[in-house]
Amino acid sequence: MEKNNYTQQINITDELMTRINELISHYPADKKKSALIPVLHEVQDAHENWLSIELQNKVAEILEIKPIEVYEVVTFYTMFNTKPVAKFMFEFCRTSCCATRGVEDLMDYASEKLGVKEGEITSDGLFQFVGVECLGACGYAPMLQLGDFYHEKLSKEAFNQLIDDCKAGKITLHDK
Amino acid sequence: MKVTIDGQSVEVEPGTTILQAARMIGGESVPPAMCYYSKLKGTGGKCRCCLVEVSKGSEADPRPMPKLMASCVTGCMDGMEVNSKNSDRVTEARKAVTEFLLINHPLDCPVCDQAGECNLQDLSFEHGKPETRFIEEKRTFEPENIGDKIQLHMNRCILCQRCVQVAEQLTDDRVHGVLNRGDHAQISTCVSAAIDNEFSGNMIDVCPVGALTDKTFRFKSRVWFNKPFNAHRECTTPGCCGKTTLWMFGNEIQRVTGRKDQYGEVEDFICNTCRFDKKEVSDWTIEGPKKFDKDSVINQNNYTRKTEKVVINTEENILQGREEDRKKISMAAIPLKNNDSK
Amino acid sequence: MGRKILLGKINIPGIKTYEVYRQNGGYASVEKAFKMTPDEVTEEVKTSGLRGRGGAGFPVGMKWSFIDKKSGNPRHLVCNADESEPGTFKDRYLMEYIPHLLIEGMITSSYALGANLSYIYIRGEYMWVYKTLERAIKEAYAAGWLGKNIQGSGYDLDLHVHCGAGAYICGEETALIESLEGKRGNPRLKPPFPAVKGLWQNPTVVNNVESIASVPWIVLNTGTEYAKIGIERSTGTKLISASGHIKKPGVYEIELGVSVEEFINSDEYCGGMIDDRPLKALVPGGSSVPILPAHLIYKTAAGNDRLMTYESLSDGGFATGSMLGSGGFIVYNDTTCIVRNTWNFSRFYHHESCGQCTPCREGTGWLEKVLHRIENGHGREEDIELLLSIQSKIEGNTICPLGDAASWPVAAAIRHFREEFEYHIRFPEKIKNRDHFVHEPFEKVRHLIKKETV
Numbered sequence: 021m022e023k024n025n026y027t028q029q030i031n032i033t034d035e036l037m038t039r040i041n042e043l044i045s046h047y048p049a050d051k052k053k054s055a056l057i058p059v060l061h062e063v064q065d066a067h068e069n070w071l072s073i074e075l076q077n078k079v080a081e082i083l084e085i086k087p088i089e090v091y092e093v094v095t096f097y098t099m100f101n102t103k104p105v106a107k108f109m110f111e112f113c114r115t116s117c118c119a120t121r122g123v124e125d126l127m128d129y130a131s132e133k134l135g136v137k138e139g140e141i142t143s144d145g146l147f148q149f150v151g152v153e154c155l156g157a158c159g160y161a162p163m164l165q166l167g168d169f170y171h172e173k174l175s176k177e178a179f180n181q182l183i184d185d186c187k188a189g190k191i192t193l194h195d196k
Numbered sequence: 197m198k199v200t201i202d203g204q205s206v207e208v209e210p211g212t213t214i215l216q217a218a219r220m221i222g223g224e225s226v227p228p229a230m231c232y233y234s235k236l237k238g239t240g241g242k243c244r245c246c247l248v249e250v251s252k253g254s255e256a257d258p259r260p261m262p263k264l265m266a267s268c269v270t271g272c273m274d275g276m277e278v279n280s281k282n283s284d285r286v287t288e289a290r291k292a293v294t295e296f297l298l299i300n301h302p303l304d305c306p307v308c309d310q311a312g313e314c315n316l317q318d319l320s321f322e323h324g325k326p327e328t329r330f331i332e333e334k335r336t337f338e339p340e341n342i343g344d345k346i347q348l349h350m351n352r353c354i355l356c357q358r359c360v361q362v363a364e365q366l367t368d369d370r371v372h373g374v375l376n377r378g379d380h381a382q383i384s385t386c387v388s389a390a391i392d393n394e395f396s397g398n399m400i401d402v403c404p405v406g407a408l409t410d411k412t413f414r415f416k417s418r419v420w421f422n423k424p425f426n427a428h429r430e431c432t433t434p435g436c437c438g439k440t441t442l443w444m445f446g447n448e449i450q451r452v453t454g455r456k457d458q459y460g461e462v463e464d465f466i467c468n469t470c471r472f473d474k475k476e477v478s479d480w481t482i483e484g485p486k487k488f489d490k491d492s493v494i495n496q497n498n499y500t501r502k503t504e505k506v507v508i509n510t511e512e513n514i515l516q517g518r519e520e521d522r523k524k525i526s527m528a529a530i531p532l533k534n535n536d537s538k
Numbered sequence: 539m540g541r542k543i544l545l546g547k548i549n550i551p552g553i554k555t556y557e558v559y560r561q562n563g564g565y566a567s568v569e570k571a572f573k574m575t576p577d578e579v580t581e582e583v584k585t586s587g588l589r590g591r592g593g594a595g596f597p598v599g600m601k602w603s604f605i606d607k608k609s610g611n612p613r614h615l616v617c618n619a620d621e622s623e624p625g626t627f628k629d630r631y632l633m634e635y636i637p638h639l640l641i642e643g644m645i646t647s648s649y650a651l652g653a654n655l656s657y658i659y660i661r662g663e664y665m666w667v668y669k670t671l672e673r674a675i676k677e678a679y680a681a682g683w684l685g686k687n688i689q690g691s692g693y694d695l696d697l698h699v700h701c702g703a704g705a706y707i708c709g710e711e712t713a714l715i716e717s718l719e720g721k722r723g724n725p726r727l728k729p730p731f732p733a734v735k736g737l738w739q740n741p742t743v744v745n746n747v748e749s750i751a752s753v754p755w756i757v758l759n760t761g762t763e764y765a766k767i768g769i770e771r772s773t774g775t776k777l778i779s780a781s782g783h784i785k786k787p788g789v790y791e792i793e794l795g796v797s798v799e800e801f802i803n804s805d806e807y808c809g810g811m812i813d814d815r816p817l818k819a820l821v822p823g824g825s826s827v828p829i830l831p832a833h834l835i836y837k838t839a840a841g842n843d844r845l846m847t848y849e850s851l852s853d854g855g856f857a858t859g860s861m862l863g864s865g866g867f868i869v870y871n872d873t874t875c876i877v878r879n880t881w882n883f884s885r886f887y888h889h890e891s892c893g894q895c896t897p898c899r900e901g902t903g904w905l906e907k908v909l910h911r912i913e914n915g916h917g918r919e920e921d922i923e924l925l926l927s928i929q930s931k932i933e934g935n936t937i938c939p940l941g942d943a944a945s946w947p948v949a950a951a952i953r954h955f956r957e958e959f960e961y962h963i964r965f966p967e968k969i970k971n972r973d974h975f976v977h978e979p980f981e982k983v984r985h986l987i988k989k990e991t992v
Contacts, residue, residue, distance in 0.1 A: 046698040048655075051738060056720035057703050061662065073387055088373045089721075091386040095375040096722040096892075097703035099662045115624045116825060116882050117781040117868055124972060153706070153886050154624040154825075155663050158868065159779060159787035168665035195669045241727040244896050244935055263934050269727050292931035296900035329924055332907040355893065374722070374893075377705075379903040381893030 026104055028072035032082075036066050040082060052083050056093055059083065060100060065194050069109065070101040098152065106141045106148035108186045108193075111165040114151040117158035126162050127151060129176050133183070146186070167193030197274040201225050201248075202282045214267035214278055215246055219459070225280045226459075228290070228319050230297075230404050231356035232268035233461055239361050240268035243297070243354060245319060247289045252277035264289050287323075294323040299330040300379070301405075302351045309347075310406030312419040315460055316354065337382055342372065343390035345411050345472055346400060350382050353407035359383060359399040366435075366465060367393040383407065394433060397471040401454045401462050412472055413451040419443070422450060427480040429470065436467035441486050449475045455486075540793040541767060543755045543775045544748065548635050554670070556677035559638040565683055567754035571646045572691040574757075579650035583753060585761030587773035592618055592709070592746030593824060593864040595848050599761075604733040605651055606741040613653040614742045617644060617750050618714055619660040622706040623824035624886060625866025628777035629747035631789040633660070633667050637674035641697065643750035645683060646757055648695050651743055655696050658747075659714050662703040671699045706890035710938045711744035712736075713892065724894045725938035746864075748777050768794035772847035776862070778807075782869035785809035798822070798844040798851075799836040802869060815871040816981075819955075822851050823863020825883050826943030828950030829876070830860050856950065872979040876958050878972065880951040881909035887944035898941040901932040905948055912959060915966030922959050926952060957987045 032040075040059050047054040056079070063079055064071050071079075071094055080087040094100045112118070112127050127138065130149045134142055141148045149164075157163045160172035169192075171182055185191050197208050199217045202225040208217045216234070218226045227248055232240035240246075247264040255275030264286060267278070280286055297316060305311040337350035355374065360383070363370040372385045385391065391399070400408050422443035431438035443451040452471045454462030474480065552558035559565075571579050584599030605613060617640065621629040633640055640658065648656045660668050675697055678684045686694045700718055702708045708717045712726035715737050736742025752774060756764045765773045772794040781787045784802065786809040792801065801807045802817070811817055820830045838844055839858035844851065851862045870879070888906040893899045905928055908921055929945035936942070952959060958980055962969050965986065968978075 046700070048738070051719070053720035054700075054718060057662070057717065058701055061665075061701060061703065083720075085720075086370060088371055088386065091375060092373045092722055093720065095386075096377045097662070097705050099704035114882075115886050116821075116879055117625060119882050120782060120870065120874055120879070152704075153889050154622060156621050156627045156630055156661065158625050158627055158781035158866065159789065160627075161781065161787075165663060168669070170666075195666050241937060242895050244937075247935060266727070266937075271729075289931075289935055292935065293896050296896050296904075296931070299900055299904060329927075330904065332904070332911075335903070354896070355899070376893075377722070378888065378891040378893045379899050381899070 026072060028067060028070070028075055028104075030067070030072075030075050030078055032063075032078065033066070036062060044083070053085050053089070056083060056085070056090065057097070060090075060094065064100060065196075068107075069105050070103060072102075104141075107146050108148070108166060108191070110147070110149040110182075111152045111155070112149060113153070113155040113157065113161070113163055113165075115154035115158075118154075118161040118163060121161035123151075123162035126174060126176070126179065130179065133180070147183070166191065168195045169193075197272055199272045199274075199276045199278065201278045202280050208272050210272075212272050214248055214250075214265070214270050214272055214276075215240075217272050218248075218267065218278075218280060227267045227280050228315070228322070229268055229459065230315055230319065230354060231358065233358050233361070233402055234459075235461060235465070236358060236361040236365060236402065238364075239356070239358055241266045243356055244293045245290060245297075247286060247293070249279040249283040249286050250276060251279055290319075290323045291325070294319050295325065295329075297354055298324065299328070300335045300351075301354075302334065302336075304352070307415075308349075308352065308406040309409040309414060309419075310352075310403075313460070314406060315404035335379055340384055341388055341390075342385055343392055343396075345397060345468065346391060347409045347411045347414060348383065349407050349409065350384075352405050353383055354405055355381055355383070356404055358402040358404070359408055362398050362402055362465075363391075363393070363396070366395040366398060369393065394467050394469070395435070395465060397468045398454065398462070398465045400471075401456070401465075404460070410451055410453075410471075412475075413443075416450050417443075417445055421445065424486040426455060426483040426486050428483065429474065429480050431467060431470055433467035433469055435465070436470060437464035438466070438470060439464060440466055440470055440480075442480060442482070447477060449477060449480075540791065540796065541775060542791050543764075543767075544632060544639065544751055544777060545636075545789075545791045547639075553636055554638075554674070556638060556674070556681055559636070560681070564638055565642050565645075567642060567646045567757040568649070568683060569689065571649050571757050572689065572693065576650045576652055579646065579757060582756055582761040583650070586752075586756045586764035587761075587771060588749060588752055588756065588764065589772070589848065590746055591748035591752070591776065591864070593623065593826075595862065598745060598749050601733070601745070602647075602651055602743060604731070605743055606734045607652065609734075609741065611740045612655065613651055614737045614740055615644065615648045615651050615653040615656040616711075616714065616718065616737060616742055616744045617656070617658040617747055618709060618711065618744050619658055619664075619747045620702055620706075620709040620714060621664075621747070621864075622661055622709050622890075623826065623864050623866050624883065625781060625821060625824045625868040626779050626864045627781075628779045628789045628865060630664055630667055631779075632747055632751055632777065633664075633671060637667075637671050638678070639751050639754065640671070640747055641674055641678050641683070643753045644697055645678075645688070645695060647743075647745070647750050647753050648697070649693055650753075653743075654694050656698075657718060657737075658697070658699045659708070659718055660699060660701050661708070662701045665701070668699055668701045675699060705892075706886075707892045707938070707940060710940065713938065714744060715742065722892070724892050725940075727937060769845065769847050770849060772849060772862075776846070776865055778846070778865045778867050780808050780867045780869070782867075783812045783815065783871035783874070784869045785812055792846055794845075794847045796846045797836075798846060801846055801867075802835075808869065811869070811871055813871075815873065817869065818872045818874055819870040819876060821860075821866070821868040821870075821947075822846075823861045824866030825868075825886065826939075826946055827861040827863045828856055828859070828946055829954065831954040834858050834954075856946070857953070860950075872981060873973075873976045875913070875969075875972075875975045875980075876951055876955040877909065877913050877962050880948055881906065881913045883947045884909050884944065887940065891940060891944070895937045895941075897932045897935045898937075898944065901928055901941070902944045904928055905932075905944065909948070912962050913969070915962070915969055917959070917963035917966070919963060921963065922952060922956065957984060961987050 043058045044055045076090045080090045163172040227246035230243035246267045248267040250261040254273030342348045375384045428439045588598045589595040705723045707713045708723040713723040717723040732742040838853040852859045884906040888902040891902045929948045932941045933945040
């Protein structure tokens with residue numbers, strides 16, 4: 021596995037813990053592990069959108085499972101990040117329908133506009149773009165995901181506007 | 197219940213799988229198994245090497261099964277008829293799986309400690325092709341240190357997940373598992389943790405390939421130069437049977453393993469003390485030479501078999517000839533000049 | 539205008555909320571179902587001929603009747619909202635705009651199955667829909683449609699929504715169950731089937747969103763009425779997610795039996811091709827079904843009209859037909875490069891393979907690499923046969939259908955568009971840019987291949 025030296029401030033607030041307990045209550049008392057994926061989402065959202073090993077260990081402790089059971093799940097699913105990401109991560113869908121409607125050109129444009137290659141973070145730590153597989157918005161291509169939300173039927177102008185909105189603090193990342 | 201495999205019938209108990217029934221019959225009808233391990237629950241079904249054709253589902257429902265079935269996880273039904281060795285479809289599928297297992301495999305047998313007792317070598321010998329059709333770059337993994345006793349070589353792994361089941365079933369604290377997914381799925385501890393449970397060494401024995409090998413035996417000898425002896429000791433570790441195979445070179449115990457049967461499965465699991473710490477002949481009661489039921493490269497050097505003594509005179513003849521040549525052209529008479537050697 | 543069973547009320551302002559939904563006849567099927575026995579509800583669904591809308595098209599009523607009621611173990615209904623098949627986005631539309639319809643369907647269906655704890659498994663990327671459903675479920679609890687002794691019927695049901703985190707494979711029902719148990723989404727070996735040992739080893743039924751959302755109408759209007767819609771064994775209405783080079787992409791509810799020609803060209807549906815360019819190919823049921831070339835889209839090989847039904851779309855088998863699948867209807871015009879598109883699909887399956895079994899783990903990556911080479915001008919003549927060989931070795935040899943889904947599109951693309959592959963291999967300098975067919979569609983260069991082969 022890739023070694024990293026990133027550190028993360030872990031802060032399980034009361035509010036977060038209440039939400040975690042609510043999620044756990046959705047499953048039978050002896051099936052706490054079932055809550056793992058929803059809990060990881062909540063924890064990741066509250067920790068700058070990534071999960072350090074320490075944070076994963078903390079989740080294992082809360083759900084009373086082995087740490088390896090958390091690592092196995094975190095690395096299987098693409099939505100969990102195991103290293104720091106930019107504040108605004110644009111995830112472009114690049115599968116067939118979006119590709120035929122010009123997402124590749126748009127990603128080239130994003131690269132030019134942000135001055136970074138795919139996967140890289142801008143020097144101010146604000147932006148990053150990546151290509152992901154089908155997001156289920158094929159009819160509204162090209163599109164990208166930002167936080168919990170989709171931005172569809174994109175054009176270069178719409179993308180520029182989105183960046184401006186991000187900078188102006190007009191974008192809500194998570195629906196809580 | 198009666199099951200027929202390649203035309204040979206056998207009576208089995210309900211709950212028996214096709215693979216188990218085939219092993220009861222024995223011989224060439226036994227499908228190869230890379231991931232199934234009879235001593236570990238929940239193994240099997242993954243490698244797809246043991247696919248067989250079910251030409252008759254059962255007496256009650258004689259329809260054939262449309263797809264090839266993994267024999268290690270498919271239960272027998274009364275009156276079931278199965279084709280293994282006899283089916284071209286099955287042979288094709290096994291060839292296909294073998295090819296898939298090999299495309300990303302490093303093929304580093306010359307430097308692999310598993311060579312000679314490797315299930316993938318056996319499988320390739322039987323179902324492989326001499327050439328590859330794969331011209332792309334092979335997938336590789338970063339090396340990971342999982343402790344001072346076990347060497348993990350992920351590039352060789354076929355993801356049978358037997359070692360995960362060992363950790364799950366023999367130890368109380370599993371620290372390794374399968375991380376990532378798809379063709380980047382890998383056996384890992386994620387944090388380079390040392391796997392140091394008293395039964396962790398069994399991961400080496402269950403590994404069908406050279407992905408997990410014994411660090412204390414690393415590069416010491418090719419397995420076919422070792423002479424295996426069955427031995428036992430009074431082991432005090434709870435759960436350890438104390439019955440092992442010692443792999444000797446002269447009077448040195450180079451390696452200790454569990455006792456494996458003809459399918460490469462250990463008869464019983466052993467503890468790390470027996471495996472790694474007891475390397476003196478005086479630690480053991482030696483029962484006698486280990487016999488092999490199956491043909492193996494290890495047999496080629498087997499001292500239990502009486503073989504004709506072969507005398508090779510080639511080297512001697514060459515040396516003799518050289519002496520005569522020397523005389524003929526009187527090289528010996530001409531001394532070397534100092535300058536020539538520079 | 540076809541009948542709208544699922545989307546009929548979708549334009550009512552505020553239909554997302556419980557009050558508006560209830561005022562417009564919502565939850566009536568639950569009231570009616572409670573006056574029936576669970577088996578009677580199942581019978582209605584059987585009579586309706588409703589087939590699973592997730593892709594496989596297995597009759598829903600029959601699936602329900604397989605659930606193990608003898609063991610006495612608790613039963614579960616799990617709704618598969620992990621919609622991830624490229625080309626499909628219908629379930630999301632339904633859940634986003636009329637979430638209570640799904641909840642109503644879940645209650646009625648859970649009642650029929652005798653399940654007291656049910657889940658909706660939604661893909662993690664649909665996070666805002668997850669939140670929408672969560673709120674709708676809270677409303678339903680507050681209004682007494684969930685919980686203990688629902689509306690005084692004596693029937694208890696707890697319903698929760700569970701989210702995934704980015705894995706196409708979790709759309710496979712046993713992988714979905716594994717994921718719901720908090721594990722990696724590795725498909726299970728079958729048998730045992732979920733109907734016997736599913737979620738937490740209890741009998742479980744997994745159904746697609748659209749299937750479950752069809753149940754309220756069936757219960758209210760009877761299965762016989764539902765079966766009157768559509769043609770033969772393709773009964774009822776179906777949501778089609780239309781995308782690609784068409785004027786009006788989006789989700790449409792059709793009565794099964796509409797012709798493909800009408801669906802693509804009428805203003806009620808797709809509205810024809812964008813910029814009126816020629817139609818080149820069609821993937822009618824999501825990325826895993828075989829692609830159809832232009833001459834097999836409106837007519838079958840036998841010369842009959844191609845209809846939007848399970849039977850008509852698969853007419854001709856894999857040689858000249860395809861499948862209705864999940865209804866992910868992707869239309870391609872002449873600027874599309876089939877090789878590039880096939881590589882794109884292969885990359886998707888390579889990315890989404892769980893890695894558990896050998897043929898899929900190793901084979902999907904190999905397919906992608908070879909296709910990538912061809913698309914980028916490094917193909918060899920023998921690569922076409924190699925692709926066919928690899929795909930045939932994956933197909934049928936894997937634990938779950940992902941292996942088949944990865945291999946079918948490759949086989950179909952080569953079957954119908956072989957010349958395009960040959961063109962890529964023989965004229966690497968002409969395909970340097972990824973938009974090579976935008977300026978020079980394949981029809982204009984096809985003669986180059988013809989000459990070479992003479």
